[in-house]
Amino acid sequence: MDNIELLINLIYALVAALFIIGLKLLSHPDTAKKGNFLSSIGMLLAILVTLLHKDILSYEWIIIGILLGGAYGAYKAKSVEMTQMPEMVSLFNGFGGLASLCVGWAAISGMNNFVLGSTGSFVFLSVFISILIGGVTFSGSVIAWGKLSGTLATKAYIFKGLRSLSIAHLVGFILVGALFVAEPDNGLWLTLAILLALSFGVLATISIGGADMPVVIALLNSYSGLAATAAGLAVGNTILIVTGLLVGASGLILTNIMCKAMNRSLTNVLLSGFAQPRASTEKIEGEISTMDPKDAFYILEAAQSVLIVPGYGMAVAQAQHVVRELQVHLEKNNCTVNYAIHPVAGRMPGHMNVLLAEADVPYELLYEMDAVNPNMENYDVVIVIGANDVVNPAAKEIKDSPIYGMPVIEVYRAKTVFVLKRSANAGFAGVDNPLFFKDNTQMLLGDAKSTISALVREFGDE
Amino acid sequence: MDIIYLTFIIILAGFLGFELIRKVPATLHTPLMSGSNAISGITLIGALGASGGDQNILTTVLGTLAVALASINVIGGYMVTDRMLSMFKKKKDK
Numbered sequence: 030m031d032n033i034e035l036l037i038n039l040i041y042a043l044v045a046a047l048f049i050i051g052l053k054l055l056s057h058p059d060t061a062k063k064g065n066f067l068s069s070i071g072m073l074l075a076i077l078v079t080l081l082h083k084d085i086l087s088y089e090w091i092i093i094g095i096l097l098g099g100a101y102g103a104y105k106a107k108s109v110e111m112t113q114m115p116e117m118v119s120l121f122n123g124f125g126g127l128a129s130l131c132v133g134w135a136a137i138s139g140m141n142n143f144v145l146g147s148t149g150s151f152v153f154l155s156v157f158i159s160i161l162i163g164g165v166t167f168s169g170s171v172i173a174w175g176k177l178s179g180t181l182a183t184k185a186y187i188f189k190g191l192r193s194l195s196i197a198h199l200v201g202f203i204l205v206g207a208l209f210v211a212e213p214d215n216g217l218w219l220t221l222a223i224l225l226a227l228s229f230g231v232l233a234t235i236s237i238g239g240a241d242m243p244v245v246i247a248l249l250n251s252y253s254g255l256a257a258t259a260a261g262l263a264v265g266n267t268i269l270i271v272t273g274l275l276v277g278a279s280g281l282i283l284t285n286i287m288c289k290a291m292n293r294s295l296t297n298v299l300l301s302g303f304a305q306p307r308a309s310t311e312k313i314e315g316e317i318s319t320m321d322p323k324d325a326f327y328i329l330e331a332a333q334s335v336l337i338v339p340g341y342g343m344a345v346a347q348a349q350h351v352v353r354e355l356q357v358h359l360e361k362n363n364c365t366v367n368y369a370i371h372p373v374a375g376r377m378p379g380h381m382n383v384l385l386a387e388a389d390v391p392y393e394l395l396y397e398m399d400a401v402n403p404n405m406e407n408y409d410v411v412i413v414i415g416a417n418d419v420v421n422p423a424a425k426e427i428k429d430s431p432i433y434g435m436p437v438i439e440v441y442r443a444k445t446v447f448v449l450k451r452s453a454n455a456g457f458a459g460v461d462n463p464l465f466f467k468d469n470t471q472m473l474l475g476d477a478k479s480t481i482s483a484l485v486r487e488f489g490d491e
Numbered sequence: 492m493d494i495i496y497l498t499f500i501i502i503l504a505g506f507l508g509f510e511l512i513r514k515v516p517a518t519l520h521t522p523l524m525s526g527s528n529a530i531s532g533i534t535l536i537g538a539l540g541a542s543g544g545d546q547n548i549l550t551t552v553l554g555t556l557a558v559a560l561a562s563i564n565v566i567g568g569y570m571v572t573d574r575m576l577s578m579f580k581k582k583k584d585k
Binding site: 052072127131247261268276280 | 554
């Protein structure tokens with residue numbers, strides 16, 4: 030190792046430390062911003078010191094690449110609406126995957142016959158894996174992005190033979206992998222590997238329904254890290270290996286949290302598209318009572334404590350700002366207002382928290398499901414805004430419901446429940462909701478934003 | 492690279508990742524995802540050699556494409572995470 034290379038590796042160790050401290054500081058809202066900053070300094074150092082490497086002879090293409098990518102990234106970061114974060118994160122996951130695929134491919138396309146002959150099969154295996162994971166991440170993320178942005182239909186797309194097609198892909202991976210490692214200079218195996226990876230990514234994501242999207246995004250996030258690790262193995266770079274694993278682990282943990290919150294295993298989420306959904310035999314009987322905002326206002330005016338449960342519908346209606354206005358009015362009226370966030374509310378982990386933060390709701394008012402459930406009886410009014418499955422008592426009461434066993438926010442135990450909803454139809458998962466038929470439930474039908482605005486006006490008129 | 496040494500790195504980094512992330516509260520899960528998105532842009536480091544190595548055209552094209560894509564992740568990811576984290580506020584003192 031010459032001096033420059035020694036310096037590069039020393040800096041890499043420092044960079045790894047900065048990433049680790051950065052992630053550690055992310056564990057509290059007060060320090061998170063500093064953590065993100067430290068991590069970005071680490072990235073900058075890593076890039077600058079790598080440019081000193083003797084293998085890097087010219088800079089024009091690097092600069093063009095960074096400028097083009099950086100400009101687009103900066104534009105997206107500035108212009109994205111907070112409600113669109115899930116789309117943006119999945120799109121970025123996809124870019125990360127494609128970048129790793131390219132790095133893996135470039136690792137062998139840059140080799141001449143002599144180098145190819147003297148390189149061990151471990152490197153070729155790493156190249157193959159980075160192409161595989163990178164490709165799956167890319168095409169999977171593009172499909173996820175399409176579903177989240179509404180470009181593609183959000184429901185699970187299932188067809189006959191999906192399962193056998195997936196198994197054929199898995200067998201194909203092993204076969205093509207073996208052939209590629211044996212003959213890395215044969216373009217056919219390389220092409221096949223890329224095509225297989227891309228089509229598997231599409232196949233695996235297209236069969237997953239919209240309500241399971243938080244799991245898919247977290248999993249693809251993990252893959253984008255693992256793809257970087259594989260690319261690091263392919264080009265023999267430690268910082269890529271270490272950093273990729275940090276991201277990979279982070280994605281896996283989030284995936285696990287999401288799965289637990291739905292009481293399903295990861296296999297169940299990934300493969301549920303392959304099984305036929307069971308038809309519910311029990312029909313829910315009862316009457317739905319509706320209420321208009323004026324009457325709802327009288328109840329809210331008398332309430333001492335209110336719990337707000339937001340869901341994806343709040344994001345769709347962009348209602349977070351009027352929700353905050355309602356909170357201010359209620360607080361002026363000497364009423365305590367809390368928020369309860371289900372782990373899978375919205376379309377990505379933490380989605381609701383960001384939207385409420387955007388509307389200036391202090392994060393201390395936000396509670397997790399397990400914190401509010403024991404005190405549910407103490408709330409005079411619960412306002413459910415565009416959430417359905419996460420407050421569905423069927424998860425506790427109806428044994429053959431598809432969501433039976435999923436932990437839910439038990440709003441039906443509060444004194445009064447307001448459900449703000451467009452119509453009384455089944456939710457995203459297509460499951461009927463007995464909550465709507467409970468005696469203490471009042472439906473406020475219509476667009477969530479205009480309903481809450483109406484409530485805010487009632488308070489203002491006083 | 493020595494395969495034993497690599498195995499050590501992989502095991503230790505994996506465990507470290509799990510320990511670090513487990514402590515992140517649910518409130519910060521979205522910034523965590525966009526932040527780790529930015530960090531996964533570390534692929535950029537691997538792409539630099541291919542883009543600036545004066546090798547054949549295919550390698551330069553692949554490398555530059557990877558540099559551009561990873562730059563989107565790095566710059567976009569850090570900026571949007573910062574933007575989000577600026578929104579998280581404590582209750583104002585009364």
